Amino acid sequence: MINKKLVFSGVQPTGNLHLGNYLGALKNFTSLQKEMECIYCVVDLHAITIFQKPSELSENVFKTVASFLAAGLDPNKSIIFNQSAVSGHSELAWILNCVSRIGWLNRMTQFKDKAGSDKEKEKASVGLYIYPNLMAADILLYKATHVPVGADQKQHLELSRDIAQKFNNDFKCENFFPLPEPLISKNISRIMSLRDGTKKMSKSEESDYSRINLRDSADEINKKIKKAKSDSEPIPDNLKSLEKKPEALNLLNIYSELSKNNLEKTLQDMAGKEYSFLKKKLTEILVNEITPVASEIQKLLDDKSHLKQILINGSEKANIIAEENLKKIRDIVGLL
Numbered sequence: 001m002i003n004k005k006l007v008f009s010g011v012q013p014t015g016n017l018h019l020g021n022y023l024g025a026l027k028n029f030t031s032l033q034k035e036m037e038c039i040y041c042v043v044d045l046h047a048i049t050i051f052q053k054p055s056e057l058s059e060n061v062f063k064t065v066a067s068f069l070a071a072g073l074d075p076n077k078s079i080i081f082n083q084s085a086v087s088g089h090s091e092l093a094w095i096l097n098c099v100s101r102i103g104w105l106n107r108m109t110q111f112k113d114k115a116g117s118d119k120e121k122e123k124a125s126v127g128l129y130i131y132p133n134l135m136a137a138d139i140l141l142y143k144a145t146h147v148p149v150g151a152d153q154k155q156h157l158e159l160s161r162d163i164a165q166k167f168n169n170d171f172k173c174e175n176f177f178p179l180p181e182p183l184i185s186k187n188i189s190r191i192m193s194l195r196d197g198t199k200k201m202s203k204s205e206e207s208d209y210s211r212i213n214l215r216d217s218a219d220e221i222n223k224k225i226k227k228a229k230s231d232s233e234p235i236p237d238n239l240k241s242l243e244k245k246p247e248a249l250n251l252l253n254i255y256s257e258l259s260k261n262n263l264e265k266t267l268q269d270m271a272g273k274e275y276s277f278l279k280k281k282l283t284e285i286l287v288n289e290i291t292p293v294a295s296e297i298q299k300l301l302d303d304k305s306h307l308k309q310i311l312i313n314g315s316e317k318a319n320i321i322a323e324e325n326l327k328k329i330r331d332i333v334g335l336l
């Protein structure tokens with residue numbers, strides 16, 4: 001069985017999206033929609049694995065769709081919808097819960113990070129533990145072949161491949177589920193916190209100074225970059241000297257990506273200069289990139305009924321594909 005190329009990815013609606021989401025995922029999403037059939041999902045069921053206030057959750061779904069559109073996703077080219085509107089995600093997740101192994105889930109580092117110490121772990125939701133199985137269901141429900149994500153999702157993608165393979169083997173339906181390929185951009189697959197270069201930039205980090213949000217103003221961007229950790233020595237001319245300077249490396253990486261140069265070229269241009277020089281340039285380029293996105297997000301949020309309609313149209317299209325695949329899956333598993 002040959003599976004046609006299909007892209008699927010998801011983003012959690014748990015607050016404002018940030019530069020890591022933008023460079024690590026959204027930019028890739030928009031370029032892929034030019035070449036392949038794409039499905040992009042606001043994964044609200046994943047979000048509730050950690051308690052969300054109901055009114056904030058629905059607001060965050062709107063914010064996430066608005067960010068998708070402001071970053072360039074086109075609902076006429078890509079299917080855009082929210083996960084809970086297509087019940088097939090939950091149904092397939094249950095079936096895959098029965099295929100996936102406890103030992104596999106025990107190895108997931110993201111669960112360990114989010115659930116905390118052994119004592120704390122006891123209080124984590126069961127949903128958080130089986131989160132990666134739902135992620136596999138998202139992808140396999142559409143038989144997606146390619147999944148654009150940041151590096152932090154690599155292990156979950158590997159698990160999705162293992163689950164797909166085990167399902168195909170257990171039910172003797174070779175190649176029924178394609179083994180999804182992660183699409184991870186090389187240099188910006190992990191944008192780091194502006195305060196601690198060993199941690200990824202994240203929505204859940206307490207300090208807002210650790211990240212650039214897609215809705216930040218020029219003034220906020222300026223302040224955050226000014227405060228960002230860098231280095232007291234001048235910018236070196238080689239990568240090796242940056243090995244133990246993750247914050248400086250992160251700023252140089254972000255600048256290289258946005259100025260469409262590779263890191264080596266940036267180092268050639270900036271060697272010997274102080275980090276204040278890089279920060280000035282970086283602020284300029286970030287303001288140019290982010291503030292138009294921020295004002296587009298705001299404009300879109302002023303018309304929620306338009307966003308709601310996009311989600312309804314998207315979920316109808318997604319549901320057609322999902323139901324067709326689910327019929328075959330129920331049949332393969334032997335469910336009447």
Ligand code: TYM
Pocket residue numbers: 008009010011012013020021022023024025043046134135136138139147148149150151152153156188189190191192200201202
């Ligand atoms: P989420 O919502 O945490 O992040 C959305 C996307 O942004 C990427 N990302 C980053 N990339 C680079 N640097 C960073 N600092 C950074 N932070 C986040 C993530 O890798 C992701 O691509 N489990 C997923 C959502 C999901 C999903 C799926 C993804 C649910 N089902 C199916 C792909 C396929 C998550 O929590 O992403």
